[in-house]
Amino acid sequence: MSLLVVGSVAFDDITTPRGRAPRVLGGSGTYVGLAASFFTPVRVVGVVGEDFTAADEAVLTRRGIDVRGLEHAPGKCFCWACEYEENPNNRRTLRTELNVFEHFAPKVPPAYLDSEYLFLGNIAPALQCQVRDQLGARARLVGGDTMNFWITGSPKEVRQFLSRLHLLTINDQEAQLLTGEHNLHRAARAIIAMGPGAVVIKRGEHGATLYYATANGGSGTSYFGVPGYPLEDVFDPTGAGDAFAGGMLGYLAQQGGDAAPSEAVLRRAVVYGSVMGSFACERFGVERLTEITSADVEARYREFVALTRFEA
Ligand code: AMP
Numbered sequence: 001m002s003l004l005v006v007g008s009v010a011f012d013d014i015t016t017p018r019g020r021a022p023r024v025l026g027g028s029g030t031y032v033g034l035a036a037s038f039f040t041p042v043r044v045v046g047v048v049g050e051d052f053t054a055a056d057e058a059v060l061t062r063r064g065i066d067v068r069g070l071e072h073a074p075g076k077c078f079c080w081a082c083e084y085e086e087n088p089n090n091r092r093t094l095r096t097e098l099n100v101f102e103h104f105a106p107k108v109p110p111a112y113l114d115s116e117y118l119f120l121g122n123i124a125p126a127l128q129c130q131v132r133d134q135l136g137a138r139a140r141l142v143g144g145d146t147m148n149f150w151i152t153g154s155p156k157e158v159r160q161f162l163s164r165l166h167l168l169t170i171n172d173q174e175a176q177l178l179t180g181e182h183n184l185h186r187a188a189r190a191i192i193a194m195g196p197g198a199v200v201i202k203r204g205e206h207g208a209t210l211y212y213a214t215a216n217g218g219s220g221t222s223y224f225g226v227p228g229y230p231l232e233d234v235f236d237p238t239g240a241g242d243a244f245a246g247g248m249l250g251y252l253a254q255q256g257g258d259a260a261p262s263e264a265v266l267r268r269a270v271v272y273g274s275v276m277g278s279f280a281c282e283r284f285g286v287e288r289l290t291e292i293t294s295a296d297v298e299a300r301y302r303e304f305v306a307l308t309r310f311e312a
Contacts, residue, residue: 001041001117001254002040002041002114002115002116002117003040003041003042003043003115003118003119003249003250004042004044004069004108004112004115004117004119004135005029005044005045005119005121005246006029006045006046006106006118006121006123006127006128007027007028007032007120007122007242008029008030008046008078008080008121009025009029009070010025010026010079011023011024011051011077011079012025012027012079012080012081012082012238012285013079013080013081014026014081014083014236014285015083015084016083016088017085017086018236019284021284024284024285024287025059025285026080026239026285027078028122028123028145028242029044029045029046029121029123030059030060030242030286031239031242031246031280031286032121032145032242032246033060033063033065033246034059034060034063035246035247035250036246036247036249036250037064037246037250038247038292038294039247039250039253039254040117040250040253040254041066042063042064043066043069043112044060044066044069044070045070045106045108045112045131046069046070046123047070047072047073047078047100047101047106048071048073048100049072049073049074049077049099049100050072050074050076051076051077052072052077062290063290068109068112069107069109071104071106071107073100074100075100076097076100077099077100078097078098078099078100078101079095079096079097079099080093080095080096080097081094082094084237088281089203089205091237093149096149101123101124105130106127106131106134108134113138114138115135115138115139116138116139116253117139117140117141117249117253118131118132118135118139118141118142118143119143119144119145119246120145121144121145121245122145122146122150125150125157125161126154126157126160129160129161129164132161132164133164140257140258141167141252141253141257141259141261142165143165143166143167143168143245143248143252144161144162144169144196145168145170145241145242146158146161146168146170146178147171148174151178152177158178162191162195162196163195165195166196166197166198167197167248167249168198168200169200169202170191170199170201170202171202171204171241172184172201172202175191175199175201178190178191185211185223188201191211192211192221197259197260198210198211198266199211200244200248200273202240202241204228204237204240205228205231205234206227206228207225207226207227207274208225208226208244208270208274209224209225209226210223210224210225210266210267211223212266224263224266224270226270226271226304227307228278229275229277229278229304229307231278233282235282235283237281238280238285239280239285239289240278240281242280243277243279243289244274244277245273246273247272247275247276247277248270248273250272251272252265252269255269271301271308272297275297275304276297279296279297
């Protein structure tokens with residue numbers, strides 16, 4: 001079950017209390033794709049500049065990711081700089097340089113048109129909508145992500161994007177910004193009313209909560225929470241949210257469900273998301289996601305099961 005991922009492919013300049021990585025491969029498409037590749041075949045749509053090398057591409061292809069949808073354009077890759085405080089949930093964006101993204105019009109290659117699973121990673125919401133519309137009715141399950149940069153900069157387009165989604169992953173501060181609700185339960189309900197039947201609110205090291213509209217079509221919402229994996233050393237939280245989304249959508253695609261997966265599958269998907277998000281934090285950039293194996297993923301999944309069990 002192929003998962004088509006659209007997102008940024010970027011060079012990041014990251015400063016954390018542990019040090020600085022001035023130019024590492026990143027981007028939402030990169031993190032989502034790498035994390036999802038542990039579960040299902042991945043195809044990527046995005047744009048890179050002339051500074052994207054064969055070695056950078058090999059980071060994706062070594063994990064079997066299909067890069068035929070990666071357009072090479074004149075100019076430089078998207079570039080993002082951020083700085084984290086001692087509390088890793090607090091980060092400040094220092095620079096966002098769109099570069100090749102500025103004039104990007106995503107095209108889904110004909111070979112990708114049979115993709116049944118789609119994840120619209122964090123890029124301009126108008127571009128996310130363009131990709132969604134190119135896949136048409138074939139897409140059985142569409143997930144997506146966004147961030148403060150777009151919520152404040154393109155609010156109308158973000159609403160259009162939400163109306164096309166089955167599942168949104170978003171962090172707590174962005175959910176509050178999007179809805180104007182401080183209480184996360186109310187924020188989740190407000191997001192579900194904007195379109196997606198399910199939303200995961202990520203809370204960094206504090207875990208994630210899944211909210212989904214109950215199957216009987218009523219106005220009820222169910223929820224499921226997982227703690228964050230107890231990492232003593234959060235090296236670099238960049239990409240944790242995207243790796244979470246990749247793990248979650250990758251697992252959902254592997255299971256082959258449709259727009260309304262069963263509660264059990266959705267819950268396991270949230271745990272696989274948490275597993276992949278925790279790995280992403282263990283080194284700078286995508287490094288850790290390129291060294292782990294499926295056995296590491298399964299072992300951490302079992303740790304999560306043990307961690308959350310409270311009755312024999
Ligand atoms: P996360 O830490 O999961 O929110 O994702 C961080 C990744 O998102 C970084 O690798 C950045 O390159 C990428 N990113 C940051 N801002 C944007 C943006 N405005 N549009 C697209 N990608 C972005």
